[in-house]
Amino acid sequence: MHYLEELNPTQREAAEHTEGPLMIIAGAGSGKTRVLTYRIAHIIEKGASPFTILALTFTNKAAREMKARIGKLIGDSAAKALWMGTFHSVFARILRFEAEKLGYPKNFTIYDTDDSKGVIKEILKTFNLDDKVYKPSLVLNRISSAKNNLIGYKQYLSNPTYMSDDRASQKPRLGEVYEAYQKRLFRAGAMDFDDLLFNTNVLLRDFPDVLIKYQDKFKYILVDEYQDTNFSQYVIVKQLAARYENLCVVGDDAQSIYSFRGANIQNILNFEKDYPDVKKLFLEQNYRSTQNIVNAANSIIAKNTEQFEKNVFTQNGVGEKIKVLCSATDNEEGYKVANSIFNIKMNRQLPHAAFAILYRTNAQSRAFEEGFRKLNMPYRIYGGVSFYQRKEIKDVLAYFRLAINPDDDQSMRRVINYPARGIGQSTIDKISVLAADNDASIFTVIDNLQDFNPEINAGTAGKLKDFAAMVKSFGNVAMQQDAYEAANHIINSTGILRDLNKEKTPEEISRVENVEELLNAVKGFIDTERTPQEEELKQDITDSLSFGEGRGEAEDLFAQQPADSNLKTIDEFMQEIALLTDADKNKDDEHADKISLMTIHASKGLEFPYVYIVGMEENLFPSQMALMDKSDLEEERRLFYVAVTRAEKQAFLSYAERRFKYGNPVFCEASRFIDEIDSQYLEYPDGGERTASPTPSKGGELYTQSSPIRGDKRGAYVDLLKPKQTSPVLKRNLVSTNNMNTQAAPVDAQAIKSIKEGTLVQHDKFGNGTVLALEGDFPNIKATIQFDLGGQKQLLLKYAKLKVLS
DNA sequence: AGCCCCGGTGAAGTC
DNA sequence: CACCGGGGCT
Numbered sequence: 086m087h088y089l090e091e092l093n094p095t096q097r098e099a100a101e102h103t104e105g106p107l108m109i110i111a112g113a114g115s116g117k118t119r120v121l122t123y124r125i126a127h128i129i130e131k132g133a134s135p136f137t138i139l140a141l142t143f144t145n146k147a148a149r150e151m152k153a154r155i156g157k158l159i160g161d162s163a164a165k166a167l168w169m170g171t172f173h174s175v176f177a178r179i180l181r182f183e184a185e186k187l188g189y190p191k192n193f194t195i196y197d198t199d200d201s202k203g204v205i206k207e208i209l210k211t212f213n214l215d216d217k218v219y220k221p222s223l224v225l226n227r228i229s230s231a232k233n234n235l236i237g238y239k240q241y242l243s244n245p246t247y248m249s250d251d252r253a254s255q256k257p258r259l260g261e262v263y264e265a266y267q268k269r270l271f272r273a274g275a276m277d278f279d280d281l282l283f284n285t286n287v288l289l290r291d292f293p294d295v296l297i298k299y300q301d302k303f304k305y306i307l308v309d310e311y312q313d314t315n316f317s318q319y320v321i322v323k324q325l326a327a328r329y330e331n332l333c334v335v336g337d338d339a340q341s342i343y344s345f346r347g348a349n350i351q352n353i354l355n356f357e358k359d360y361p362d363v364k365k366l367f368l369e370q371n372y373r374s375t376q377n378i379v380n381a382a383n384s385i386i387a388k389n390t391e392q393f394e395k396n397v398f399t400q401n402g403v404g405e406k407i408k409v410l411c412s413a414t415d416n417e418e419g420y421k422v423a424n425s426i427f428n429i430k431m432n433r434q435l436p437h438a439a440f441a442i443l444y445r446t447n448a449q450s451r452a453f454e455e456g457f458r459k460l461n462m463p464y465r466i467y468g469g470v471s472f473y474q475r476k477e478i479k480d481v482l483a484y485f486r487l488a489i490n491p492d493d494d495q496s497m498r499r500v501i502n503y504p505a506r507g508i509g510q511s512t513i514d515k516i517s518v519l520a521a522d523n524d525a526s527i528f529t530v531i532d533n534l535q536d537f538n539p540e541i542n543a544g545t546a547g548k549l550k551d552f553a554a555m556v557k558s559f560g561n562v563a564m565q566q567d568a569y570e571a572a573n574h575i576i577n578s579t580g581i582l583r584d585l586n587k588e589k590t591p592e593e594i595s596r597v598e599n600v601e602e603l604l605n606a607v608k609g610f611i612d613t614e615r616t617p618q619e620e621e622l623k624q625d626i627t628d629s630l631s632f633g634e635g636r637g638e639a640e641d642l643f644a645q646q647p648a649d650s651n652l653k654t655i656d657e658f659m660q661e662i663a664l665l666t667d668a669d670k671n672k673d674d675e676h677a678d679k680i681s682l683m684t685i686h687a688s689k690g691l692e693f694p695y696v697y698i699v700g701m702e703e704n705l706f707p708s709q710m711a712l713m714d715k716s717d718l719e720e721e722r723r724l725f726y727v728a729v730t731r732a733e734k735q736a737f738l739s740y741a742e743r744r745f746k747y748g749n750p751v752f753c754e755a756s757r758f759i760d761e762i763d764s765q766y767l768e769y770p771d772g773g774e775r776t777a778s779p780t781p782s783k784g785g786e787l788y789t790q791s792s793p794i795r796g797d798k799r800g801a802y803v804d805l806l807k808p809k810q811t812s813p814v815l816k817r818n819l820v821s822t823n824n825m826n827t828q829a830a831p832v833d834a835q836a837i838k839s840i841k842e843g844t845l846v847q848h849d850k851f852g853n854g855t856v857l858a859l860e861g862d863f864p865n866i867k868a869t870i871q872f873d874l875g876g877q878k879q880l881l882l883k884y885a886k887l888k889v890l891s
Numbered sequence: 892a893g894c895c896c897c898g899g900t901g902a903a904g905t906c
Numbered sequence: 907c908a909c910c911g912g913g914g915c916t
Contacts, residue, residue, distance in 0.1 A: 144906090173906050198905085217900095278906050345904060446903055448908095468905090502892095509892075664906070686904045708903060724904085747901070748907040894916080901909085 088123055088158055092116075099366050100124040103131065103305070106326075106360035107333040108353070112397040113382065113730035114373025114692065117335055121309060122151055124333065125167065126158040128305055135166035136621060139303040139325070141318075143310040145171055145665065147690060166617040168303070172318050173278060174664040176285040178618060180276075181660070183288050183295060192489050192656055194275040195663040199479075200495040201225055201266075201277050208265045211521065212258060219256055228263050232279035233315045233347035235286055238264040272526055273494045282317040289324045300328040310689075311336035311356070315347035323359065330360065338393050339386045342686060342724045344716075350391065369397050373692055373733055375404020377766045381736075382729045384763035389719045406768040407729070409759060410739040414750075415700075418741045419452030422697050423460050425737065426680060429695060437463055441681040441693035443728050445706040449699065450682050457680065467683035473662060477585060477596040478603055482659070484575050488559035489656045492526035501527070504584040507548050515539055516549070523884035528556060536867070536881055555579075568655040572607045575655075576600065610661065611653045685728045696732035698725075701740040702753040725758045836889055837866065837882045845890040846870065851878060853890065 089097055096116055099109050100123045111117035121140070129135055142148040148169045156164035168175060177195065184191050196204070205221040231241050241247050242260040251259040270277065276284060289296045306326050308314065311334035314322070326332035334356060341350040357363045371379050379399045386392070410425065412418040426440045442453050450466055457464045472478060480503060483496035491497075502508040519537050520530045530537055532553040534546055541549070555578065562571045576582060585596050681693065700706055707721035729736050740755045759767070840846065844856045854872035861867050866882045880887070 171906065281906085343904075343906095346906075448902060505892075507892090684904065710903070745907070892916105895914090897911105897913085899909105899911090901907105 089127065092120065092123060093370060095366055095368055095370075096120045096123075099368070100127050102364050102366075103128050104331055106330055106356075106363040107366070108311075108356050108360075108363050109333065109335040109366050109368060110353075110393055110395060111335055111337055111368040112371060112395060113337065113340065113727070114371040114379075114399075115368035115397070116370075116372055117309075117337075117368060118147075118151060118154070120368065121307060121335060122154040122158065125151075125307065126155050129159055129163055133305060135163045136168070136617070137302060137304040138167050138169075138307070139175070139305070140167060140169040140307040141172050141175060141309065141322075142169065143171065143313065143690070145174060147309065162617075166621075168618055171664065172314075172321070173281050176321070177281050177660065177664055179299070180281060180284060180288070183292075184284075186292055186295070187284055187287060189271070189276065189284070190274045190490060190492075192274075194273065194486050194490045194493045194496070195281070195660075196270065196275045196277045196495060197663070198225070198278075199474075200275070203495050203498070204266055204269050205262065207517075208262055208269065212262065212265070214258060214262070219259070219262065224256075224259060224262055227259060228266060229277075229279050230347055231263065232283045233317045235283065235317055235320065237283075238267050268524075269494070272492065272524060274490045274492045274526075275495070279317070282315075282321065285321055286317060286324075289321065296324060297328075299325055304329050305331045305333075307333045307335070309335050310340075312338050312341035312350055312353045313343040313348040314352050315349055316352075317347070319349070319352045332360070338391075339389070339723055340689065340727050342689065342720060342727060344720055354391065354393070367393075367395050369395055371397055371399040371730075372401070374399060374730060375401050375734060377404045377406055378729060378732050378736055381407055381762045381766035382726055384766070385722060385729065385758065385761055386726045388761055389722055391716075391719065405735045407736045407738060407762065407766055408768050409770060410697075410737055411755075411770055412739065412741045413743060415449075415452050415741045415744040416455070418699060418739055419454075419456035420459070421456075422453060422699060422737070422739055423456030423462065426695070426697070427460050427462065435694070436678045437680045438678050439694040440697070441683070441688065441691075441695070441731065442697045442699055443683060443685045443688050443731065444699050445685060445708060445724075446700075447684055449705075453682055453699070462680060463678065464680040464682055465677070467681065467687050472599070472602070473665070475596075475599055477581070477599055480581060481572075481576060481600055481603060482662075484559065484579055484581075485563075485572065485655050485659055487528075487556050488563040488571070488575060489659060491528035491532075491556050491560060494520070494527050497527045500579070501552060504580045506552065508545065508552065512541060512545050512549070515541060522878060523881050524886050525881075525884040528553065529884065532557070536861075538867075538879075563655045566654075567611050567652050568658045569604070569607050569611050571655045572604055572658075576604070606662075607655070607658055610658045615653060615657075685724050688731050689727055692731055692733055694732070694734045695737070696728070696735075697737040697739060698728045699739040700744075701738045701756040701759055702744065703756055705744070705753070706756055706758065722758065722761075836887070839889055840866075840868065840882060840887070847888040847890055848872065848880075848885060854878075 089100060092100060093116075096119070099107065099120045103124070109117070109120065111120070125138060125140060128138060140148070140151070142151065148171070152164045152167065152169055155167070170178075180189075180193070181191055184193050202221045202225060205219075205224050206216060209216050209219055209221070209224075231238075231247075236244070236247075238260065241263055248257075248260060251257055270280065289299070303325055306322065308322055313336070322332065322334075334353065336353050338350055338353050341348060341353070344350065357365065374382075376399055379397060379401075383397055410418075410421055412421050422442060429435065430437065430440070442450075444450065447468055454464065454466070473482070480500060483499040486493050486496040487500070498513070501513060516527055516530050516539065519525075519539055520527045523530070523537070530539075531549040534541075534549055534553075539546075559571075559575050559578070562574050566574065582597065582600065585593050585600065587593070681691075685698075698706075704712070706725070707718055711717035711721040738756075738759055740753065740759070742753055743750050744753050745751070840856055840859070842856055842858060845853065846856060847853050848870075851870075851872040854870040856868050856870050857877070858869040859866055867879055868882055868885075869877065869879050871877050
């Protein structure tokens with residue numbers, strides 16, 4: 086049987102509609118992945134090269150699995166050649182080849198959230214701002230959401246709304262922090278996660294030839310989980326798809342659960358506005374769950390107003406009702422759920438892997454872990470502190486990162502004195518000030534120490550020089566040896582293992598094992614073949630374009646080839662791990678028979694026969710933060726919908742009447758979401774109604790109105806299309822081409838030579854000033870400058886990016 | 892320079 | 907309750 090015949094009529098239509106814009110609204114469990122994989126296979130069978138297909142998924146794991154399935158249909162080599170991955174990983178890969186156009190090094194470092202927070206903290210210190218007012222995580226969120234809406238710092242600073250919002254929230258200097266943050270990352274040759282998308286937009290906007298190149302290349306574009314894309318991603322897709330418009334987006338507005346990181350459900354609700362001739366298909370048959378589960382889920386989501394009207398149904402059996410479990414305390418909840426799983430497992434002879442526990446917050450896992458340990462049941466926790474977050478791993482990785490990009494100041498700070506090498510805090514402070522004043526990286530300062538005449542004694546200066554030399558030598562090793570040899574060399578030269586082996590405590594032994602595990606990962610990395618995409622980029626991305634209109638890019642790309650392109654370097658290894666998603670980071674082998682514990686967010690896309698949704702309490706789920714805002718509550722409800730639809734055979738809702746929060750017991754009320762489920766699908770403990778219910782939920786009448794409500798919804802949806810779409814601010818961004826933050830120009834030798842005594846200059850931080858004296862020879866000229874506001878400073882002209890005013 | 896203890900504070904979700 | 911950061915002690 087040909088694979089297309091395995092699809093139902095709508096699914097098949099989706100797979101066969103390959104040209105022109107297509108939107109697939111895929112209800113939970115409707116065979117979405119199957120449609121996507123078959124559709125891609127079909128496109129290739131019809132003759133398209135897999136290199137011309139771009140498929141953007143939500144996690145790398147989803148991409149891997151989809152590739153494997155496509156490989157089974159049409160062969161592995163074609164599947165591997167697909168451009169498939171998360172937005173971040175695909176565009177990070179492309180940016181490696183284009184970053185120099187934006188002034189970033191091509192081996193730029195990707196900063197994770199910890200790095201970003203560290204940068205924010207340093208900025209707060211230099212600005213003398215209170216980090217209790219300017220909480221780094223809040224500051225970072227605000228910066229992140231600006232970037233996700235393509236607001237560069239310049240626009241931010243000139244936007245009256247942002248400015249007055251920040252004043253109102255007692256953080257008037259937030260815009261300046263944003264600016265400083267962006268400049269520091271640029272100086273460090275680093276991008277954070279949001280920059281990967283933001284800078285891709287800058288690239289596509291400011292370099293029309295690059296835009297054309299990728300528009301030509303990607304003839305077919307597919308976006309999975311489209312309901313969770315943000316504005317920045319939306320614009321990238323729109324730009325890339327503009328030429329062929331063979332754009333297929335797949336999603337379920339009912340499962341949009343990532344607005345906190347900028348996802349905008351309007352992207353999917355408004356898709357047909359951007360592509361009026363879009364083909365819209367609704368996958369409504371659920372193949373996953375029983376009728377009780379599907380109907381219960383429908384009754385939940387019917388409470389939301391902003392959504393497509395659809396009719397998810399199933400031909401599966403009725404199944405069992407959703408069972409409500411009530412416990413006195415959070416600990417009892419742990420035991421009760423563990424016991425329930427134990428009993429069902431024994432009675433029905435099921436594997437542990439048939440069960441999952443889903444919670445709103447990671448902190449809730451503890452009680453269940455205890456419950457399982459008591460009963461000797463194996464479990465696996467998804468998420469939490471991942472391997473790559475561990476201190477010893479981050480330390481080692483910091484050395485790797487420095488080898489690749491010595492300007493990476495966050496890594497530099499992390500290891501400049503670890504293991505201890507006599508470089509103390511006061512030295513680091515002095516160096517940091519010099520670096521900041523000259524807009525240079527820490528490495529630049531310690532590598533050119535004599536140029537900066539710091540007030541540092543000869544001994545310390547020697548240690549700094551030695552360290553700089555070591556970093557440099559690591560750089561050479563990283564270039565010339567494969568990742569495994571380089572990693573071994575670096576780890577052995579730093580003395581980290583010696584430091585970890587000092588005491589032989591169990592913790593230390595485990596740390597050493599982790600480092601060894603990391604080395605194994607590097608070994609595994611060099612033993613796998615490079616992906617075709619990397620080969621393609623390395624060799625000649627313009628192959629597929631050579632017949633297109635002239636590009637003139639080929640030379641650039643060739644110039645970037647390393648001497649031995651077969652060597653898999655540590656640089657590539659770092660690229661790979663920087664963008665692993667949480668789902669990818671789980672070291673535990675996936676096939677072991679264990680009960681799964683995870684947040685509901687992490688469960689998206691997964692399915693389990695038996696699902697326990699725990700902590701079903703007001704202020705926990707929905708979380709109190711969501712209770713402020715109606716749209717947040719709707720998102721919470723979608724989250725609940727996602728949770729319930731993970732279940733194939735049966736779902737359980739568990740809540741506790743008392744729970745420890747902030748260290749003291751708090752009385753809890755059962756979640757409103759339990760009441761929102763049509764009660765004919767629910768089974769309460771002891772067969773009765775719930776006792777503690779604030780509004781006893783009787784069946785039926787709430788939902789007899791449901792069809793008029795749903796009818797209205799369509800009206801509400803049509804309204805949504807008209808006025809809202811994107812705010813004027815955002816709109817303007819799309820069009821305006823000059824406001825986004827493009828980075829400072831490189832140092833200009835002419836400008837330096839034109840500076841004389843008495844020249845008026847401008848400095849990024851210190852403002853305007855007059856040059857009092859110059860010493861040294863080009864290019865190491867040092868100037869003494871009297872700044873109008875910042876006092877007198879000695880700066881090295883080649884580092885301080887001064888603007889000449891007279 | 893490093894360790895330990897104390898107190899304060901904070902917990903939603905994540906590429 | 908658990909973690910982090912600061913301060914003080916060795």
